[in-house]
Amino acid sequence: MNKPATIYDIAKHVNASPATVSRVLSNSNYPVRPALAEKIRKAAKELNYTPNSIGRQLKTNKTSTIGVIIPSITNPFYAAVVSGIEETASEQGYQVLLCNSQNDPELELQHLRNLQENQVKGVILSSIIDKNDALQQYLSRGYKVVTIDQNHPDINTCRINFDYIKGGAIIAAHLLEQGHRDIAFLSAPLDRPSRQLIYQGYAEALHIHEVEMDQSRVLISSPTDAGKPISEFQQGKQLTRQLLQSKPWPTAILASNDMLAFGVMNELINHGIRVPEEMSVVGFDNLEFAEIVAPALTTIEQPKQEMGAIACRMLIDLLNNADNQPGEIMLQPQLVERKSVHSLI
Amino acid sequence: MNKPATIYDIAKHVNASPATVSRVLSNSNYPVRPALAEKIRKAAKELNYTPNSIGRQLKTNKTSTIGVIIPSITNPFYAAVVSGIEETASEQGYQVLLCNSQNDPELELQHLRNLQENQVKGVILSSIIDKNDALQQYLSRGYKVVTIDQNHPDINTCRINFDYIKGGAIIAAHLLEQGHRDIAFLSAPLDRPSRQLIYQGYAEALHIHEVEMDQSRVLISSPTDAGKPISEFQQGKQLTRQLLQSKPWPTAILASNDMLAFGVMNELINHGIRVPEEMSVVGFDNLEFAEIVAPALTTIEQPKQEMGAIACRMLIDLLNNADNQPGEIMLQPQLVERKSVHSLI
DNA sequence: ATGAAAGCGCTAACAT
DNA sequence: ATGTTAGCGCTTTCAT
Numbered sequence: 001m002n003k004p005a006t007i008y009d010i011a012k013h014v015n016a017s018p019a020t021v022s023r024v025l026s027n028s029n030y031p032v033r034p035a036l037a038e039k040i041r042k043a044a045k046e047l048n049y050t051p052n053s054i055g056r057q058l059k060t061n062k063t064s065t066i067g068v069i070i071p072s073i074t075n076p077f078y079a080a081v082v083s084g085i086e087e088t089a090s091e092q093g094y095q096v097l098l099c100n101s102q103n104d105p106e107l108e109l110q111h112l113r114n115l116q117e118n119q120v121k122g123v124i125l126s127s128i129i130d131k132n133d134a135l136q137q138y139l140s141r142g143y144k145v146v147t148i149d150q151n152h153p154d155i156n157t158c159r160i161n162f163d164y165i166k167g168g169a170i171i172a173a174h175l176l177e178q179g180h181r182d183i184a185f186l187s188a189p190l191d192r193p194s195r196q197l198i199y200q201g202y203a204e205a206l207h208i209h210e211v212e213m214d215q216s217r218v219l220i221s222s223p224t225d226a227g228k229p230i231s232e233f234q235q236g237k238q239l240t241r242q243l244l245q246s247k248p249w250p251t252a253i254l255a256s257n258d259m260l261a262f263g264v265m266n267e268l269i270n271h272g273i274r275v276p277e278e279m280s281v282v283g284f285d286n287l288e289f290a291e292i293v294a295p296a297l298t299t300i301e302q303p304k305q306e307m308g309a310i311a312c313r314m315l316i317d318l319l320n321n322a323d324n325q326p327g328e329i330m331l332q333p334q335l336v337e338r339k340s341v342h343s344l345i
Numbered sequence: 346m347n348k349p350a351t352i353y354d355i356a357k358h359v360n361a362s363p364a365t366v367s368r369v370l371s372n373s374n375y376p377v378r379p380a381l382a383e384k385i386r387k388a389a390k391e392l393n394y395t396p397n398s399i400g401r402q403l404k405t406n407k408t409s410t411i412g413v414i415i416p417s418i419t420n421p422f423y424a425a426v427v428s429g430i431e432e433t434a435s436e437q438g439y440q441v442l443l444c445n446s447q448n449d450p451e452l453e454l455q456h457l458r459n460l461q462e463n464q465v466k467g468v469i470l471s472s473i474i475d476k477n478d479a480l481q482q483y484l485s486r487g488y489k490v491v492t493i494d495q496n497h498p499d500i501n502t503c504r505i506n507f508d509y510i511k512g513g514a515i516i517a518a519h520l521l522e523q524g525h526r527d528i529a530f531l532s533a534p535l536d537r538p539s540r541q542l543i544y545q546g547y548a549e550a551l552h553i554h555e556v557e558m559d560q561s562r563v564l565i566s567s568p569t570d571a572g573k574p575i576s577e578f579q580q581g582k583q584l585t586r587q588l589l590q591s592k593p594w595p596t597a598i599l600a601s602n603d604m605l606a607f608g609v610m611n612e613l614i615n616h617g618i619r620v621p622e623e624m625s626v627v628g629f630d631n632l633e634f635a636e637i638v639a640p641a642l643t644t645i646e647q648p649k650q651e652m653g654a655i656a657c658r659m660l661i662d663l664l665n666n667a668d669n670q671p672g673e674i675m676l677q678p679q680l681v682e683r684k685s686v687h688s689l690i
Numbered sequence: 691a692t693g694a695a696a697g698c699g700c701t702a703a704c705a706t
Numbered sequence: 707a708t709g710t711t712a713g714c715g716c717t718t719t720c721a722t
Contacts, residue, residue: 004486050458050461050462051462052462052464053462053463053464054399054402054403054463054464055403057399058399058400058403064463065442065463072428073418073424073427073428073431074424074425074428074633076421076424079418079419079421079424080419082418082443083417083418083419083445086418086443086444086445087445087447090444090445090452090456095442095444095459095463096442096443096444097410097440097441097442097443098427098431098441098442098443099431099435099440099441100428100431100432100435102432107435111435113395114440116395117395117396117397117398118398118399118409118410118440119397119398119399141349233633233636233637262637263637265639266637266639269639288419288576288578289634289637291578292578292607292608292611292634292638293637293638293639294610294611294614294638294639
């Protein structure tokens with residue numbers, strides 16, 4: 001457990017200068033006599049040399065680590081996104097610092113500060129903060145940010161967007177095309193852009209199909225009653241209970257994400273209501289479990305891993321080309337038909 | 346986007362030495378005249394100073410980041426563990442570098458090397474490598490390792506253990522106590538210690554209840570047929586199909602984890618076999634989804650978040666007290682009874 | 691209580 | 707093609 005070797009040790013060992021050693025060991029394309037280079041590499045191996053990237057970073061002011069801030073890795077949606085990020089990061093020689101904001105704006109800010117202190121130059125962010133003063137500060141300091149999932153229109157970052165409106169419209173239209181006319185919309189609070197947009201898509205689809213919107217059919221769960229937040233699954237159950245209290249029931253339920261939809265289906269089954277025969281249910285996200293539940297859930301595919309991969313590539317690009325413009329990418333939704341919708345026609 | 350301020354800038358600004366500035370800004374308990382200290386802090390704020398932890402690290406040879414290597418964050422089990430890790434790390438001022446080994450030993454090693462280059466001094470590891478020469482090397486170099494989930498008996502690290510044997514025995518005993526005598530055991534390949542131990546527990550429980558073990562009732566999926574591995578869910582389906590090929594069928598199925606169990610249930614339902622009335626199914630892990638599937642899955646709770654939290658605390662402890670002994674903790678299984686078991690008595 | 695200066699490991703001008 | 711050297715931002719002896 002003696003001190004690890006440095007380039008100086010190697011230099012001494014082969015009678016060369018540290019500069020030369022650095023040149024061969026850092027794969028610079030600076031010319032070095034092949035024989036010497038070989039000797040250096042051999043010595044490095046012998047001395048069990050491991051480069052100290054901290055030294056390099058201090059000198060070059062470059063890092064190979066990117067930050068990722070998401071609400072919670074426990075949410076399968078983000079797990080998939082992060083998986084996509086990590087995979088491409090790893091391929092490109094980058095590492096991923098994972099931060100969970102736990103839906104706490106304070107914590108998100110603290111993570112941001114922390115990343116900054118650790119000289120992380122780029123972060124992929126699913127922010128839960130609306131006012132972006134703090135965020136803007138980071139940007140103005142030259143930090144690169146790619147936002148995913150939640151995109152605040154007034155902030156100038158790179159964005160990986162998803163067409164939530166179209167997604168909401170597609171899934172609602174699917175229900176309408178199966179003959180459903182009375183479609184409830186259940187969602188967690190509409191404080192996140194994604195949910196608002198899905199709602200908007202739902203409304204548009206109704207409009208196009210000339211079905212009148214009935215506000216009593218849109219049920220939004222109340223923001224976390226004191227204490228810790230309720231899981232979306234539980235919110236789905238709760239909203240369903242609420243929905244079932246007064247007849248007539250709708251013939252279909254559109255949940256703003258799969259987790260919520262699972263809660264809906266679970267509660268319906270508990271009430272002895274058969275899905276989809278008596279009630280159709282659709283979700284949004286296409287989590288792995290949408291395929292696993294019975295009946296398998298019809299939903300909107302959101303390319304989660306790909307989203308992460310794209311965001312990561314974009315960020316690395318940004319990091320390499322300082323003059324890059326903030327870009328924007330819009331990913332497209334896709335209907336995944338399974339077994340949770342009953343045709344009325 | 347001008348260069349960020351350093352302690353030298355601050356020193357100049359307040360007419361003090363960088364040493365003094367460092368002393369107050371790094372919260373050293375070195376005495377500094379309160380008035381000066383205040384002035385320094387004020388200047389730091391004014392100049393928008395952010396400490397550069399790279400500089401500090403190079404000097405002190407200490408990091409505040411820990412590495413985490415797991416097979417895949419996409420697996421809800423590891424997502425929960427990582428969530429526990431990240432939360433306590435964050436509380437203690439540490440950051441988490443997340444690495445997915447994708448079940449690839451090469452990649453795992455590469456991550457290890459990478460972490461080392463980045464001067465990460467401690468890692469929490471769910472290793473998929475059996476021969477541990479490489480791992481031993483890292484340990485001998487003073488790296489701190491806490492292993493979770495997969496514990497190789499021959500390697501001297503800190504371990505967070507889980508009593509898989511007892512867990513397997515408990516869940517099998519539960520089935521036996523409900524009158525089941527013909528219980529199939531389905532699992533992914535027994536190449537991971539956890540699976541072997543669960544199998545061992547299953548065997549022990551049968552033995553205690555004087556039920557003869559029938560080897561034709563233990564079905565192990567063949568290791569990934571060429572190309573990418575099949576998900577455990579798919580393996581569960583496949584094994585179930587295989588099991589159903591010849592009658593008589595068992596009355597219950599013990600799957601070595603929940604994911605597999607979901608596959609089992611899914612396939613049973615596809616075959617029109619009612620769970621639990623015609624076939625009881627139990628799992629292992631108690632994933633969030635065990636509660637969500639219908640019928641809710643009876644399984645063994647493994648304290649995933651807690652496991653992560655404990656591992657993280659242990660590692661930080663190890664990092665702070667160089668002379669700490671490698672410890673070992675054994676977490677206890679617990680039966681979670683839900684709706685997927687039918688009583689035969 | 692404060693400051694001067696060395697040095698952590700590395701790279702990149704700038705010599706030669 | 708190789709070497710010398712300064713310096714990235716910080717902490718920490720050692721003086722004073």
